[in-house]
Amino acid sequence: MRRTIIAVGIVFAGLFVGAIATNVGAQGIGDTSSTGAQVAGGEGGEQVYREICQTCHQAHAEGSVGAGVVPALAKNPKLADADWMVTTVLKGRGGMPAFAEMLTPEQVADVTTFVRSHFNDYKTPVTVDDVKRLAPKSEE
């Protein structure tokens, strides 16, 4: 009998964690009507952008002004500083969540590279080593 209760408890705990994970995933479902570009099954950085960042920063990275202000990432001179952008993505800033726990260093490097080169003219790629250098130390 006791064992059953423990087992049921474990199942519920699992469901709870699962529900959180599902919610996090669901945030990626944003406005799909205005996007011209399709994810052409490859570029990891673009995929991360479309699934996560676009929800707030919009399809063309134009940002939005509504319940809160989300800055544009397109033509944003602050992104000239790649380290600053990586740090922002890893640790969050103001109303933006931190992504250090949610994305792998590869995904952070890819999405930073994508946003800087696709919506801006900063062509130098951000590497996984850059991200690891800036990542919060508690990770390992």
Ligand code: HEC
């Ligand atoms: C939940 C909404 C939300 C999501 C998701 C989000 N951001 Fe943001 N982002 C914000 C807000 C709000 C700010 C402004 C923060 C502040 O300065 O107060 C911001 C700021 C930024 C900035 C700094 C821009 C500037 O000019 O100050 C960068 C860079 C950025 N976000 C990149 C990203 C990337 C890349 C992703 C996807 C991995 C992402 N964001 C996902 C809401 C979001």
